Amino acid sequence: MVCPKCGSRDVRISPSGKYVCNSCGYSWQMPMADLGWARRIFNIEKLYEEFKDVRPIDCARMKGEMVKRGASEGDAAKIVRRIARRAVRMTNDKNEREALTAIIDGC
Numbered sequence: 486m487v488c489p490k491c492g493s494r495d496v497r498i499s500p501s502g503k504y505v506c507n508s509c510g511y512s513w514q515m516p517m518a519d520l521g522w523a524r525r526i527f528n529i530e531k532l533y534e535e536f537k538d539v540r541p542i543d544c545a546r547m548k549g550e551m552v553k554r555g556a557s558e559g560d561a562a563k564i565v566r567r568i569a570r571r572a573v574r575m576t577n578d579k580n581e582r583e584a585l586t587a588i589i590d591g592c
């Protein structure tokens with residue numbers, strides 16, 4: 486991203502969804518495409534935080550809940566796999582690890 490006023494590449498995103506130039510302070514509206522992307526990333530992180538401690542990890546049920554909250558099928562599967570990978574790191578139980586690995590492979 487380049488500032489349209491001074492040409493600086495030192496540009497940040499404000500919480501209200503605008504680009505702000507760190508060099509000259511100029512701010513301008515994000516294009517809709519970028520705004521959609523920013524919202525999607527924000528929603529993925531929000532769902533991950535919300536579901537990361539939900540047990541048992543059930544791929545179909547959790548995906549269904551996430552899709553209801555605006556995630557795409559593919560993004561929801563990615564979030565469940567991420568939650569399952571985290572759970573693998575947190576357990577020393579061999580059976581539980583195997584069950585989680587099956588979820589990661591199948592979800």
Ligand SMILES: [Zn+2]
Pocket residue numbers: 488489490491492493506507508509510511
């Ligand atoms: Zn600028």
